[in-house]
Amino acid sequence: MIEKIRRYLEQKLGKHIEMSVIRSRKILIQKKQKSDAITIVLNKIFLDAPEETLSIISDFLTGKNKKIARRHLIEYAHKTMRETLKEKNFVVSGKFFNLKEIFARLNQQYFNNLITSKITFGKRCKKERTSSIVFGNYSPQLNIIRINRSLDQDFVPEYFIEYIVFHEMLHAYMHLSSKGKKSTGHSKKFKEMEKIYPDLEKAEQWKRKNLNFFINANKGKKCLEN
Ligand SMILES: [Zn+2]
Numbered sequence: 515m516i517e518k519i520r521r522y523l524e525q526k527l528g529k530h531i532e533m534s535v536i537r538s539r540k541i542l543i544q545k546k547q548k549s550d551a552i553t554i555v556l557n558k559i560f561l562d563a564p565e566e567t568l569s570i571i572s573d574f575l576t577g578k579n580k581k582i583a584r585r586h587l588i589e590y591a592h593k594t595m596r597e598t599l600k601e602k603n604f605v606v607s608g609k610f611f612n613l614k615e616i617f618a619r620l621n622q623q624y625f626n627n628l629i630t631s632k633i634t635f636g637k638r639c640k641k642e643r644t645s646s647i648v649f650g651n652y653s654p655q656l657n658i659i660r661i662n663r664s665l666d667q668d669f670v671p672e673y674f675i676e677y678i679v680f681h682e683m684l685h686a687y688m689h690l691s692s693k694g695k696k697s698t699g700h701s702k703k704f705k706e707m708e709k710i711y712p713d714l715e716k717a718e719q720w721k722r723k724n725l726n727f728f729i730n731a732n733k734g735k736k737c738l739e740n
């Protein structure tokens with residue numbers, strides 16, 4: 515397949531091309547040009563791309579409609595990455611909490627079952643040097659909510675992890691209702707809507723009290739406050 519793509523691009527660009535393939539979450543295409551030869555590094559996700567997409571790659575490389583081409587390639591990448599995310603890699607059930615149950619409950623209670631995101635615990639924490647911690651995040655491109663695995667502990671109250679899930683679901687909801695416009699982050703409207711979560715105050719208090727534990731735990735120290 516790579517040889518087919520190489521020849522296709524060689525024909526389109528009219529220059530000798532050398533190609534290699536990478537697996538990457540960040541790099542889609544890289545072009546390095548020497549006087550008479552071009553080296554192209556292509557993300558693995560394009561190996562099965564239809565001819566239409568190859569033609570867009572060629573536009574991108576020649577600089578023709580570069581802006582539009584780039585946008586199409588990013589869209590293709592997100593779509594493909596989402597399709598290849600395998601359910602088996604999703605961890606919904608921890609030792610103490612089941613994210614799918616929490617998600618379903620909140621979706622029904624607050625979002626009219628409108629949220630279609632997938633949810634998973636994130637990968638195990640690497641030791642962070644920073645003095646902050648991210649308890650959850652939402653990727654609008656992949657429509658996935660990731661929850662920090664360090665919340666799956668017996669001393670973490672259910673209302674707290676539930677609040678983190680709720681917060682990320684609200685990001686998903688805001689993204690849905692913004693109809694593809696730029697994500698609104700923690701806008702006024704976001705903060706207003708967040709107040710419908712009844713344990714918001716309690717959760718924020720618990721977070722303030724215990725934040726250092728999570729940060730220190732990440733640094734390998736042990737301390738516990740309940
Ligand atoms: Zn947020």
